[in-house]
Amino acid sequence: MNYKELTVRFCGIAGDGIVSSSRIISGACADAGLHVMVNDIYSAEIRGLGKSTSTIRFSGSKVYSMGDGINALVGLAQQESIDEIEDIREGGSVIYDSSSPADIPETESLASHIPPEVNGYGIPLKTLANQASGSNRGRNIVSMGALCHLYGLPKTIFINQIEKIFKRKGDKVVESNLTAFELGYEYCQNQYPLNNLFVMDKKAKPLQIISGNEAVAHGAMDCGLKFFAGYPITPATKIMEITAKELPKLNGWTIQVEDEIAAIGAVLGASFTGTRAMTATAGPGLSLMSELINLSVMAEISAVIVNVQRGGPATGLPTKVEQGDLNISLYGGAGDSPRVVMAPTCSKDCYTSIQAAFDLAEKYQTPVIFLSDLFLGQRLETDDIKRNINYKKSTRIKPTRQQLKNYQRYALTEDGVSPLIVPGEDGAFYSITGLAHNTAGNPNFESEVHLTMTQKRFRKFKSMVKDLPPVEIIGDADADIGIACWGSTYGAIFEGMQIARHNGVKTKMIKSIMIYPQDEESFKTFFASCKKIIVFEMNFQGQYAALLKSTYNIKPVEVHIPSVDPVSPAKIAAKIMEVNHELTQ
Amino acid sequence: MKCVIIGAGIAGVTAAETIKKINQDIDVVLIGKEQYLPYNRYRLTDYLCNVIDDTQLYFTSFDFFKKNNIKYRNGEYIKSINPAEKTIKYYHNEVMGYDKLLIATGGSQHLGPILKPFSQYIQSYYTLQDILLLKKFLPDIKHCVVYGENLSNLDLLAGLCNLDKKITYIIKGEKARFPLLKEEFEQDVHYFLKNKGIQCITNDKLVNIKKEKKKFTVETLNQKIIKTDIVFAWDDSKPNISLLEGTAIHKKTGILVNQYMETSEQDIFAAGDCAEIYHPILKNYWINFGWPNAREQGEIAGKNIAGEKALYQIHETLTFHLEGKPIKARWWE
Numbered sequence: 001m002n003y004k005e006l007t008v009r010f011c012g013i014a015g016d017g018i019v020s021s022s023r024i025i026s027g028a029c030a031d032a033g034l035h036v037m038v039n040d041i042y043s044a045e046i047r048g049l050g051k052s053t054s055t056i057r058f059s060g061s062k063v064y065s066m067g068d069g070i071n072a073l074v075g076l077a078q079q080e081s082i083d084e085i086e087d088i089r090e091g092g093s094v095i096y097d098s099s100s101p102a103d104i105p106e107t108e109s110l111a112s113h114i115p116p117e118v119n120g121y122g123i124p125l126k127t128l129a130n131q132a133s134g135s136n137r138g139r140n141i142v143s144m145g146a147l148c149h150l151y152g153l154p155k156t157i158f159i160n161q162i163e164k165i166f167k168r169k170g171d172k173v174v175e176s177n178l179t180a181f182e183l184g185y186e187y188c189q190n191q192y193p194l195n196n197l198f199v200m201d202k203k204a205k206p207l208q209i210i211s212g213n214e215a216v217a218h219g220a221m222d223c224g225l226k227f228f229a230g231y232p233i234t235p236a237t238k239i240m241e242i243t244a245k246e247l248p249k250l251n252g253w254t255i256q257v258e259d260e261i262a263a264i265g266a267v268l269g270a271s272f273t274g275t276r277a278m279t280a281t282a283g284p285g286l287s288l289m290s291e292l293i294n295l296s297v298m299a300e301i302s303a304v305i306v307n308v309q310r311g312g313p314a315t316g317l318p319t320k321v322e323q324g325d326l327n328i329s330l331y332g333g334a335g336d337s338p339r340v341v342m343a344p345t346c347s348k349d350c351y352t353s354i355q356a357a358f359d360l361a362e363k364y365q366t367p368v369i370f371l372s373d374l375f376l377g378q379r380l381e382t383d384d385i386k387r388n389i390n391y392k393k394s395t396r397i398k399p400t401r402q403q404l405k406n407y408q409r410y411a412l413t414e415d416g417v418s419p420l421i422v423p424g425e426d427g428a429f430y431s432i433t434g435l436a437h438n439t440a441g442n443p444n445f446e447s448e449v450h451l452t453m454t455q456k457r458f459r460k461f462k463s464m465v466k467d468l469p470p471v472e473i474i475g476d477a478d479a480d481i482g483i484a485c486w487g488s489t490y491g492a493i494f495e496g497m498q499i500a501r502h503n504g505v506k507t508k509m510i511k512s513i514m515i516y517p518q519d520e521e522s523f524k525t526f527f528a529s530c531k532k533i534i535v536f537e538m539n540f541q542g543q544y545a546a547l548l549k550s551t552y553n554i555k556p557v558e559v560h561i562p563s564v565d566p567v568s569p570a571k572i573a574a575k576i577m578e579v580n581h582e583l584t585q
Numbered sequence: 586m587k588c589v590i591i592g593a594g595i596a597g598v599t600a601a602e603t604i605k606k607i608n609q610d611i612d613v614v615l616i617g618k619e620q621y622l623p624y625n626r627y628r629l630t631d632y633l634c635n636v637i638d639d640t641q642l643y644f645t646s647f648d649f650f651k652k653n654n655i656k657y658r659n660g661e662y663i664k665s666i667n668p669a670e671k672t673i674k675y676y677h678n679e680v681m682g683y684d685k686l687l688i689a690t691g692g693s694q695h696l697g698p699i700l701k702p703f704s705q706y707i708q709s710y711y712t713l714q715d716i717l718l719l720k721k722f723l724p725d726i727k728h729c730v731v732y733g734e735n736l737s738n739l740d741l742l743a744g745l746c747n748l749d750k751k752i753t754y755i756i757k758g759e760k761a762r763f764p765l766l767k768e769e770f771e772q773d774v775h776y777f778l779k780n781k782g783i784q785c786i787t788n789d790k791l792v793n794i795k796k797e798k799k800k801f802t803v804e805t806l807n808q809k810i811i812k813t814d815i816v817f818a819w820d821d822s823k824p825n826i827s828l829l830e831g832t833a834i835h836k837k838t839g840i841l842v843n844q845y846m847e848t849s850e851q852d853i854f855a856a857g858d859c860a861e862i863y864h865p866i867l868k869n870y871w872i873n874f875g876w877p878n879a880r881e882q883g884e885i886a887g888k889n890i891a892g893e894k895a896l897y898q899i900h901e902t903l904t905f906h907l908e909g910k911p912i913k914a915r916w917w918e
């Protein structure tokens with residue numbers, strides 16, 4: 001059979017080299033100009049030999065999601081891999097180790113669970129790995145050789161990648177891995193001479209591969225981030241790991257503090273001095289930060305807070321994705337506490353819109369909550385990100401000489417933005433506080449002043465509309481069904497729309513990185529053109545739908561996707577078809 | 586009760602179906618070494634020559650196994666049996682228990698000591714994988730050397746003729762002798778070979794094969810040298826019974842069974858090309874080879890496993906009538 005796209009999953013336990021296998025395959029594919037998306041799933045238990053999987057989808061054309069099902073499963077741990085079999089598509093394959101020295105009971109054997117529509121390939125992974133390196137460690141590389149033959153993938157891309165990845169470990173390691181790869185390839189070639197063929201464009205240019213977390217970190221540093229404070233938490237830690245390594249090279253700082261309250265406190269402190277500052281956390285950390293985010297609102301101190309969402313509430317599902325933090329991001333503060341909320345949909349968005357987040361935060365002196373999630377943050381994907389180094393579209397508005405004469409830190413302006421100087425600068429003296437204050441910044445509890453200042457703070461969000469990243473309308477303009485979604489579910493929903501279109505149902509989507517504020521006119525026009533609106537999101541309550549309903553007075557079909565590992569485009573398409581059926585009845 | 590069947594050829598599949606027809610409650614596991622759905626082996630040549638397509642090649646479907654609740658484990662090889670523990674062992678060391686076991690592993694082409702060292706240069710012609718590979722290569726192949734006097738050779742020769750290949754057929758005697766066939770039929774074969782322009786090298790043997798680049802050089806006992814693109818060669822067909830090693834199950838060339846298809850070991854049966862059945866008249870054991878016989882033996886074994894009492898009547902002569910056509914009609918009439 002000929003393939004233009006494949007999805008391969010490695011499954012094993014700690015030490016099986018699951019992640020390194022997928023990094024080699026994804027790197028090889030990206031270097032060969034294929035589009036790739038990689039999703040790793042770990043068990044929540046930190047201790048012990050928990051199960052982990054890494055799934056790699058690669059294709060000659062752009063992939064927007066992990067798709068539906070897998071073509072091949074490499075079961076490096078037999079028992080743990082059994083549950084993965086149900087994801088294999090008809091005609092798919094399972095590679096398993098046939099060189100187990102001990103007897104395996106039928107119930108624990110991976111092979112015994114393979115249905116007849118799926119091809120099982122028993123390969124002596126252990127034996128061949130030992131032959132290559134004298135240890136069991138290269139089983140993943142042996143199976144990669146096997147995969148390469150079974151799907152007719154070009155050998156050289158793997159060989160180059162193995163050399164590239166293991167080079168720093170020395171020639172011996174490179175050699176034993178190359179031998180392991182060859183042995184797997186040859187074994188399969190002899191035992192299973194009939195293979196599939198992966199058809200690819202030999203002229204395709206290499207693509208860059210990046211995770212959402214990496215894109216956020218690099219996007220932020222490229223637009224002038226100089227201070228990062230954080231406390232490690234899954235799935236956001238990677239961002240701090242990167243800034244810790246890279247910021248010092250840019251004369252910046254990363255500090256790991258005792259908890260998330262300290263992190264946001266440090267960020268506000270740094271920002272107060274005029275430094276571009278950011279923190280990154282997950283839901284539990286965001287909960288802890290709420291009070292100081294309120295300070296950021298009240299004192300009008302810029303801050304970028306990245307929330308890489310995971311399942312909640314409380315400690316929740318540390319290793320599963322959910323879009324459950326929209327409400328806390330929008331409303332999680334005492335009083336009338338407006339803040340910018342943004343949600344990128346892919347790695348490229350992560351890079352460009354974290355820069356937009358800084359633009360908004362800096363110019364409008366506001367906290368920006370940047371809602372990534374576990375899937376988006378950790379998945380690797382190829383994209384054509386053009387780096388914007390030293391990017392600074394907006395800066396803080398400084399007072400004029402005239403304004404400095406009687407400097408009012410919270411001066412009332414048309415757009416709500418008061419000119420700002422940092423403490424220590426010549427010519428100004430002011431206090432800042434979380435207490436209600438007057439234009440000078442002095443505490444004031446008069447109701448009229450409070451109303452005026454609240455209006456000022458909200459006014460910024462109206463003025464901001466002209467500076468927001470624009471919405472995009474995707475799909476068929478003449479479609480009756482309109483779709484709204486947010487964040488990382490976008491890719492699967494977009495592919496679901498394509499499946500539906502293939503089945504004769506047209507749809508269109510309003511894609512907006514901005515959750516709050518929004519370009520309301522564009523939304524109104526879009527919704528007015530739809531006979532039926534579907535809002536897809538991955539939470540139980542329908543948090544985005546609630547926002548849209550109250551803002552635009554619409555009555556959408558709400559689809560609350562449960563917290564799952566990547567969303568299924570086929571299920572999205574099925575829902576679209578169902579809605580279409582009702583519409584055409 | 587759990588019945589395990591090793592070998593997913595016609596004998597094994599028929600037995601599985603028969604058992605399920607009699608008693609749905611018996612768990613049936615059918616294990617086959619080949620990756621594919623069970624197929625009509627005797628029609629492989631028709632498939633090679635594009636006379637039939639996939640739908641006519643397979644005699645089962647994934648649906649068939651689902652509907653009959655038969656667990657089909659394809660692409661899996663059984664390496665040993667432990668009758669004392671009532672278990673079998675897979676190639677990957679999985680151990681599976683059974684209450685009743687049917688061995689229906691068929692036969693395969695066998696190379697004698699002279700040809701064995703050249704096995705890597707010899708193209709076998711027995712399984713669907715062989716045919717699928719040939720479908721890939723054959724367009725580039727002009728000249729074939731065939732050696733061996735088996736029915737599958739005859740089938741192959743007919744197929745290669747259909748595909749207009751140049752053929753050299755090395756025959757041990759004066760004329761090709763096909764075991765089990767009547768002399769009159771052999772005469773027909775002889776004319777067939779002549780009429781089709783097959784170059785026959787008689788009274789000779791294949792003794793050496795060399796590979797140079799993509800070509801092969803074949804040498805005979807009488808020092809004839811033939812250059813060719815592909816070599817098909819085997820000495821005879823033998824039952825696949827290596828999994829019996831280490832057991833006390835009685836065997837000669839094949840697995841010895843009585844007319845109930847029972848082996849010498851309790852609860853273990855055998856059927857099809859791997860079984861040698863006691864011939865009450867000849868008072869000896871006999872491989873009742875061929876597709877229709879394997880099917881019938883599978884059915885009898887299935888009935889007996891499911892608790893009925895059925896007796897296999899050995900067929901005196903091999904008619905090879907399939908689908909209402911005599912063998913000659915399938916090949917060259």
Ligand SMILES: Cc1cc2nc3c(=O)[nH]c(=O)nc-3n(C[C@H](O)[C@H](O)[C@H](O)COP(=O)(O)OP(=O)(O)OC[C@H]3O[C@@H](n4cnc5c(N)ncnc54)[C@H](O)[C@@H]3O)c2cc1C
Nearest residue numbers: 592594595596618626627662663690691857858875876879
């Ligand atoms: C080219 C060709 C043409 C033929 N033409 C005719 C014809 O015209 N008329 C006729 O009557 N017969 C013909 N035959 C013979 C006929 O196909 C066989 O007699 C028949 O298939 C035997 O059936 P079986 O079920 O006993 O064995 P098989 O069909 O050989 O099936 C046995 C299966 O068991 C599997 N197996 C073996 N060992 C193991 C193991 N240890 N573990 C798991 N699986 C195992 C094998 O891979 C095989 O798939 C022909 C054969 C060939 C190759």
